[in-house]
Amino acid sequence: MDELKKIIDGLKEDLIKSTQELIQIDSVEDAPLLDMPFGEGVDKALRYVIDKAEALGFKGVYKDGYYGYIEMGEGKELVGILGHLDVVPAEKPKEWKYPPFGGEIHDNKIYGRGAIDDKGPVMSALYAMKAVKDLGTPLNKRIRLILGTNEETRWECINRYKQQEELPSFGFTPDAEYPLINAEKGLLQLKLSITKGASFSLQGGNALNSVPDYCIYKDSSGATKEFHGKAVHSAKCYEGDNAILKAVTRMYEEKVNCGMIEYLNKEIGNDPYVEKIFKGFEDKASGKLTFNVAKVDINEKQQDLYIDIRFPVSKNKEEILKLLTESCKPYNIQVSEEDSLPTLYVDENHFIVKTLQDVFQKETGLDAKPLFTGGATYARAFDNFVAYGPVLPGQIKTAHQMDEYIEVDLLLKNVAIYARAIEMLGK
Incomplete structure (x- = not known):
């Protein structure tokens, strides 16, 4: 077992517990409250992830309930990882096999609304940052995990971010599927x-x-x-x-x-x-x-x-x-x-595409040919962004569905892929 995998193995239990706790927060967008533009549940989820990041040794930034971010590395250039913490409603909750906001584990799967879209992947990205930090890999660029809060509706969160913050040069969103999506109609x-x-x-x-x-x-x-x-x-x-x-x-x-x-x-x-x-x-x-x-x-x-x-x-x-x-x-x-x-297209020869393809192929042994989609992913928020994971080829996609889940093995695999991506992109 290489050093990175040892570190990830050591983080496993904490990652699983944190993912469960985040899923247990009902973060469906709700009526705005004082300093909570998308309701109490969304704000609670945002604060939870920032608090968790600080417990892992990072500095977290919370901005008026609209967004937050966590950063690591050194250098002028900024690389982004963009995820979101709001979820779609869990319709007909009594018909779910397991409680939609229970975060229960059954058959090595963590069940609940947001498990795969996008809470599980966000936690995978955060723990990937922790793994790289613990590994001591020097980074010549800054890596910023940006936390959106109303991706499922009007994207006011990321529009506010773009008005107020530094924009990444390139990056990815863990909010779709592998190998990666570089073209969106x-x-x-x-x-x-x-x-x-x-x-x-x-x-x-x-x-x-x-x-x-x-x-x-x-x-x-x-x-x-x-x-x-x-x-x-x-x-x-x-x-x-x-x-x-x-x-x-x-x-x-x-x-x-x-x-x-x-x-x-x-x-x-x-x-x-x-x-x-x-x-x-x-x-x-x-x-x-x-x-x-x-x-x-x-x-x-x-x-x-x-x-x-x-x-x-x-x-x-x-x-x-x-x-x-x-x-x-x-x-x-x-x-x-x-x-x-508008359309989204990042050329296949762009550094972000080539790097993420290489990481995916080495970590999985699978074909890394880029995909296109007629849907709209969070990658459209920034220039030179692609969608990267969390679903592997051939896996069932349960986002927005009843009994949404993420397999524990996939949660960990995403940590490994994202950690290698952070290392390569941050060189």
Whole structure:
């Protein structure tokens, strides 16, 4: 056993206990209180990690309940590790196998909301810093673990950090999966409207970031038909079964007269890439554009359709809007923007990518080819950041799910990977 692994082994029990205690804090964002902008639970989690860092021999910084950070090393250049301590709600807690804020261990897994997203990984990063400190590895750069507090909602925490603090030159977030994600598609969510009602109603879909699994059509006589599909995240809409498009196909076959229905059938179809409009919108770094018909509300007053587009890193939203608007003109459809996010891309030859690839390959023996995603990770917060772990290839991803957990072995493996990354990045 090498020296680093001996040190990590010695930290194991304390790491596990600290992770359990952090999970036991219900840090779902809540109504703001005095000096607690995201509620008492989030503030308690932030203070817990800073107190733990100080107990491990680091200096922790707490900033007005918005964020905190822990730093080690010397030098002018700053390397960032960005994690978050807020969690999504634990819906239907009575249906969880183990209490969502219990931090219980069963079958070598620590269960609870935030175990894998992102409390377990944050603790892995903190104890990786401790391992490097105990090893005595000289660092010629400063390593800063930045603690966000409302990543799951509006990112006010990290926006405040960027206004007030030094920005890292590069870094990673332990908030996705390995080997690493260096390309994230752009996001464009749009509303398509016709200011004219219909003789029927069609309702389906809830969230714009999900493929709708239910849609109901009520014809002019009042007769109703239900359509069911399979819900998946919009970023992977090609893996789902869109209930709205099922309904639209049936309606078109039955010759229902409606501009939005005609548009969907003639211009969009059941193609998740909408090649008719966006032919060639694809690149090696991030794959094809995806197009999800997410929500519909057609009634006697208006025809509204909501779509979610994830576009390749080599494209921009202006290109998307131009082509889509042109396709809508013959149908008198108005296009308005609901939300958008720019793309993220860090070149495969960048120091951060090459270094983290090398560390991952040496620590796991697995292929380290970078990944791309249609989702949005915390890496978008800073320039030259990538997502790095905590989930290994082939492992089940339980983030945001009932009975979320992190395996104890994965918690420790992350400490080893992050410690080696800190050593290499801090040289």
